[in-house]
Amino acid sequence: MGLYIFFPPGRVINAGKSQHNEDQACCEVVFVEQRPSPRGWLSSREGGGELDGGRKGFYFHYWALFDGHAGSGAAVMASERLHLHICEQLRDLVEILQDPSPPPICLPHDTRAGSAEPNQVSSTEDHGEVPNDAVPRFHLEKAVSHESLVIGAIENAFKHMDDQIERERASQHLPGGCCALAAIYLMGKFYVANAGDSRAIIIRNGEIIPMSREFTPETERQRLQFLALLRPELLGKEFTHLEFPRRIQPKELGKKMLYRDQNMNGWAYKKIEEDDLKFPLIFGEGKKARMMATIGVTRGLGDHDLKVFSSNIHIKPFLSCFPEVRVYDLTQYEHCPDDVLVLGTDGLWDVTNDKEVAGVVMEVLMSYEPNDPCRYTMVAQELVVRSRGVLKERGWRLANDKLGSGDDISVFVIPLGGPGNYT
């Protein structure tokens, strides 16, 4: 049972964490230093992020939760490294992100860096070559925003993190996998990246703004069924890509049963055939939904060795390490000290819904002075305590006597307009 709290300016408090906690967390301020190059393509320009004694770059703030399963190795490594991978991806973008003009579509050869002007696409840069045709070349050129470059950098950082876990899992002993939820504050915007079933919400002026969605066998059913349909060999003759509302028994052969195929959202009846007796790729509902009867989350890091129980069928091909990234522009709204971004692992959200979390946030914040930095810590602590419940004869119980969360619980409460300052 873990508790991680953001405490400006960037300390992590870990309270009440038991030995078996598979949740990990990280909170950092990271400096992204421009990668040295013979001559950067913008190097001739004035100014532009010259910091720390001549080093060019910028800072980002970073908070992340990693909910491990089948061991904490992957979660521990991800908590130590993911922000470094994000930093690495951003290093090539230091000048581009600091330049207000649109990002260049094409960059010059690495070896010829500096030979082309910025924002000049490469068609005319080469030694006076004559264009092949007279019409304007790039009338069909898509505009790409700075924001989408940051999103792409975060997405690829997750992929590199996953690759690193794969490479080092044997030597470093990194069993299992983990869900990853990260919030990156960069140049006025929050980027919330989620791969798994953790959740982030913003509470602004009492209103709830979802900043993530969960990736589970149910929410990703169509992607998984589509893959299974195209790559049936991944199912190892044990599973069918069709979904049924329950297991079929051999004696039901020939009867009509409800099913759902990859391109359907509704249900229909089909005559049960031999192949339908296999176990469904997706089975169960809600928290009990499993893919290949094994795993309840379909995105995350690690799990490279995960197999279906007592079989040689690999789960990893169905899992995605790519996060969904949502962006929140902090400059578009005047924030008050009670506006916060809450990150939590599923241990929190399983027993405390968005509205209840917002209620606790407002209730606790009200009981402290607006400029008391402790107030956010107290919110996180209260959220964990309420979701864990109290140990009674019949297990951990909440105030309403319902079962408390038996899962690990980790929470970040990040002030958007409070004493924390991200500049």
Added chain:
Amino acid sequence: MGLYIFFPPGRVINAGKSQHNEDQACCEVVFVEQRPSPRGWLSSREGGGELDGGRKGFYFHYWALFDGHAGSGAAVMASERLHLHICEQLRDLVEILQDPSPPPICLPHDTRAGSAEPNQVSSTEDHGEVPNDAVPRFHLEKAVSHESLVIGAIENAFKHMDDQIERERASQHLPGGCCALAAIYLMGKFYVANAGDSRAIIIRNGEIIPMSREFTPETERQRLQFLALLRPELLGKEFTHLEFPRRIQPKELGKKMLYRDQNMNGWAYKKIEEDDLKFPLIFGEGKKARMMATIGVTRGLGDHDLKVFSSNIHIKPFLSCFPEVRVYDLTQYEHCPDDVLVLGTDGLWDVTNDKEVAGVVMEVLMSYEPNDPCRYTMVAQELVVRSRGVLKERGWRLANDKLGSGDDISVFVIPLGGPGNYT
């Protein structure tokens, strides 16, 4: 330039349709008669939809628009048959949909219809067989709603329609393909099924409720790239599944260019390799976005023979005939005579946005008595006329002198609380 208007109780007015119009429309009230069977599984029950001189069944109301391309054959056939396929899919569900208890997960053998009790799952029905294990069998049984059976029926009807076009395209001369947008009113609910780039919105008390989304190379990018990645042979060595913001030139080999892969929403730079010189699977923006440089919609009916220009690469494997079905429960809200469902082909929405359409709806309806059935016809007519514009020296122009729609325009305006009565 076509105009289709719903006129209660179910007449279609086709005004101003030119000879070259590829839009087609259909408006019907369809009786779904229960399929005759030795003994229906509910046949011993009382009542339940006995209509029309003993025939058991129910009615549904149906409006649909078909926006054809590369010929009107597919659109014409779909406009004549899609509702019959929906009817056919619903025939097996007559008793189930009229029974308020949850739909049975499993139906008995066709040949043994009547031997099992309704809603009794089949585990105990057979001749006193001893269950294999003592624990309750179906503790993991998913509940399936009546609504999702109707959705499944509509989805499969689109598939059967597409299959029929495929079978009969040679003998019936059915060139081309079409987008399909259908609204089905059944037992208190509107089911809006969309496959293509037509659009449906509800305007209720001045508020706009989207009832569909468009399926284009841009909105379906990730599905298309995923398929191309898994089945590269479908690209015929001509295309790359990666997206680039513009065409790459051979001399740019080795430079770094922005790209987007199937699992990315952001953009990143990659070093240009030989394979990247192929044409991107998805290319262009907005109305100019094309898949395989050929087609601007990615769902619909027909197109079985469509190939990439002067090649042997088939487009159809990338197209989906499955609609997205959205449900609107008419009984959840008290509707006034000004509340309407608007269906329109892209010729309407390309020049007139949701807000402008809502404005025209309110403006025109206000100028007629609430019980005048003509008022909905007048709205549809006004929407078409405004979107077409007026023929001036420099082509069809709108009131604001922007270009009017050069495309076919078809519109249904369906009253939700007006003189139309769907019972």
